[in-house]
Amino acid sequence: MEPSELYEIVVDAVRQGLREEAGGGDPALARRLVGGLVIFRDREGRTVKETDAHTLFRKVTSIREKLRVLEQKINNHDKLDEGDKAELQGYLTRAYGSLTTFNFLFRDEEDRFKGSSR
Numbered sequence: 001m002e003p004s005e006l007y008e009i010v011v012d013a014v015r016q017g018l019r020e021e022a023g024g025g026d027p028a029l030a031r032r033l034v035g036g037l038v039i040f041r042d043r044e045g046r047t048v049k050e051t052d053a054h055t056l057f058r059k060v061t062s063i064r065e066k067l068r069v070l071e072q073k074i075n076n077h078d079k080l081d082e083g084d085k086a087e088l089q090g091y092l093t094r095a096y097g098s099l100t101t102f103n104f105l106f107r108d109e110e111d112r113f114k115g116s117s118r
Contacts, residue, residue, distance in 0.1 A: 027111035
């Protein structure tokens, strides 16, 4: 087996494990946004970018997945002391908090981002 094949198997297994740990399955797009469009306009009202809501949703959930992998790597890192882990965990919590802006995309409450309650 090639190293790249082994890498893909491990990455897929980690992703599946994270999905199961988070409640299983992929989160669902809010029903009202299915088939919807996200439009970014400049201050003069000109359309700068259009993308379907599902594409934006996939990108946001991909960011969350990558943050979860990073969180696991931090927690399992043997060379970081507890203080460093706590500091990095704080950054992750704030990153999740920043992503709460996108909670309207999620159909189910339990799939939404939660930040620190500061």
